[in-house]
Amino acid sequence: MQDRWNAFMPYPDANVGHAATGPLSGLRLAVKDLFDVAGYPTAAGNAVLLAASGIKTSTAPLVQTLLDAGARFVGKTNTDELAYSLLGGNLHFGMPKNPRDPDLIPGGSSSGSAVAVAAGLADLGLGTDTSGSVRLPAAINGLIGWRPTHGSLDIGALRPLAPSFDVPGFMTRSLEPMAAVMSAVGMPEADDRPSSILIPEDVFEIIDDAIADEMIAGLRSAAMPIREAGSIGSFSLDELALAFVTILQKEAWESNRALFERSPQAISPDIAARLLAGSRLCEEEVHEARRVREHFSREIDRLFGEDAIVAVPTLAMRPPRRDAPPESHATFRSACIKLLCLSGLSGRPQLAFPIAGSDRRISFSLIGGRSTDRALVNVAKRLRFE
Template sequence: MKPLANAFLPYPPVPVASAETGPLAGLRLAVKDLFDVKGYPTAAGNPYLLAGSGIKEETAPLVRQLLDLGASFVGKTHTDELAYSLIGNNLHFGMPINPSHPELIPGGSSSGSAVAVASGLADIGLGTDTSGSIRLPATANGLFGWRPSFGLLDPAGVRPLAPSFDVPGLFTRDYATLRRVMQSLGVHDARTPSTILIVEDLLSSCDQDIADAFWATMRKLEAPVVTRPSLSTTGLPDLARCFTTILQKEAWQTNQVLFERARQTLAPDIVQRLISGREISHESYETAVSQRARFRQAFEETMHDAVLVMPTLPTVPPRRDDTQERFAAFRARSIEMLCIAGLSGCPQITMPLPLAGGEPAGISLIAAHGFDATFVEGLATRLA
C-alpha cells in the first residue's frame, strides 16, 4: 500500500470471503466505512459511532453481491464525518491525499474510496452519493463515477444521511471497468436516446475554462444537440435551496440521537449543519418535498428521449489548505449543479474533462430514471 494516500482506515485486517471466479474476478474492492462488512466495525467517520459499533456480523447486501461476483475486498475507506460534506476532510481521521493533485482536496464524502482507486490500491471504489459524494471526488481525482438511479442498488447495511437522496455508487479508473461492473450487476436496457440536451444556465454558471473545455469536447463528438435556457423556471439557486432544505432536515432526523448524546464528538461544521436542519420547520420541509415532486415530473418529461450533458462541477476543487469559508462557498456553488440528479432521482455518470492547465474537471451524463445502462452502449463510450 501507499500509506501517504491515507485512503484506508487502520482496522486490523480480517479475511473477507469472495468468489474465486466470476465476472469481477481479479478486481480489488475498497469499501466506504458506511457499509457494514462482516468482521469490521462501521464508524461513519465518527469516534462515538466507532466506539459503539461493535464488530459487524453481516455484510451489506451490495458488498456481498460484488464479492460473490468475484471482486476481492481490500479494506474499509475513510469518509467525511457522517458522510455530511463534499470536501474530503475528517477532523478525527484526517484527509486522504489526492494522488494527481496533492495540493487540492480529494472531495468527499467518499474520499477514501476515490483515493484508493486513483492511487491504484483498488479497482472498484464503493461509496455513497447524497449531494455529490461520488461525483465530486470522482472529478477531483480524475475518475469515472456512477451515481445510480435512486433505488436501483440495495442500500441495506449502509448508514444513512438523508434517506430520500442516498444512493450507493462507485468509482473506477476507466470506463471499461465501470461498464464491466454495471453489466455484472445486471444493469441493462436497450434504450438509445435520440437527443443530446445542453442547458445554457448550467454552462453560464461555470468558470470560463470549464465551459470552454466542455464545448471543445462537444464539438469533437459532432453530434446533434438541443439546447434550452434552463431546467426550471425558478432557476438553479432555487433548486439548490429546495435540495438543501430536504437534505438538512433529513440529516438532522437521522443524526438527532447522536447529536443529543455525543455532540462533543462532532466537528464544528457538522454541528452547525445539524443545527440548521433542526431549525427547518415541518412546513418548510413539506413545501420543499412538493417542489421536488414537481421538478421530478417535469424533468422526467424532458428526459424522455434525451441525455443531459453538462460539466460535473462549475469550478476546479479548492486547495486542501483553503479556509472553511472557501470550502463553504465551493460547496454551495457545486450544489447548484449536483442537486439535479438528487432531486430527479436520475442516474449520473461523470468522467474526466481535460483542462488546458491540467487541473481536474469532469463532464457528466444524466439519463431518465432507471435507464442507467443507456450510458453503457451510448454517448459515454464515445466521450470516454
C-alpha cells in the first residue's frame, strides 16, 4: 500500500486472518497502534515502548471481534505519543498529513486512523477516545466519529491513558458502515426515536454565530421536537473542562509514571510537561474534580431521563495550521476540550458527523443516554446534514 499521508506505522506486513463472510465483509480496517495485533509490535507512539514491545502473539479482543465479523486488517496506524494530545503530531514518527487540507493539523490522537479513512486507504478507522481523540480528528477530516458509551466495548490488550475516560472508538466516511460496526460489536438495538433534541445555549454561544445558526437550522429540519435550555448543567463549561483536565492529568501520570521515571528523555517535551503537571496535583484538587464529575453526571442523567438527545458542535473553532506556533495549538486544544469533555465526564455516547453543503468542514454532534449509541445513528440519518 502506498501511504503518502504517513497514516500507518512502517511495520513489516504480517498475516492477520479474518472471516470470509460477515457483517463487515469487504471493509478494510485500520487499527490505532495502541491495540495489540498478533504479528505486530505496539508502540503507542513512543520509540522506547516500541523497542520494548516485541512482536505480539495475540490480538486485542475488540480487534478480533471485527476480524471475525469479516473486516480485513490493513495496518496499524500512527498516534500522538502515548495518545496524549489532540493535535496529531508525533516527534518520533511524524505528523500524518490531513488529506482534505495538508496545511492543517490532522487532529489526534487517533490521527493515523482518521487520515487512513479520509484518504480512502481504509473504510473503518479504529481509534481511542479519552478527551476527544476520535471525535476531533473525525471532525477535522470530514468523517463520522463515534465515542461509545463508556465501558460498553472490550478494552483488553489496549494501552491505557486515563482509564475512567478511555474508550475505543471508530471513524467512517458515512453512516452505513458505522451502523454496521455498532451492530458487529454488540451495541443494543435502538428503541423508538428520542422524544426531543435539546439545544444547550451556553454550548452554542462559544462558537461562531453563523455556524451555530446553520446547525440549529439543520436540527429543525428533522421534524423532531426541539427544546432549548440555558445551559447543559449547573457548572460552566470552564469549570467542567478544568475538572476533566485535572482527572485526565492525574490518571495519565499514573498510567505512564513507570515510563517517565525510567526514560524521561524518551518522551516529547510537551507530553512530559503534561505528565509532570499530573504528578504535582494534590489529592484535594483531584477529589474536587471527581465531585464535579459526579454531580454533572447526575444532572445529565436527569436530562436523559426525559429521553432526550443533546445537540452540540464538535469543535469550538477552526483547526490551526500544522506550522502554527505552539500557542495557537494550545488555544485550539483548550477551546475544544470545553465541548469534548461533556461526554467524557458523563460517560455518554457521542456521534460526530459533518453537515452537508459545508464542504464537510463543519462537524455536528449528538450525545445520548447510556447505551443509546445506535439511536444516535438513526437520528443522524433523519437530520438533513449528511
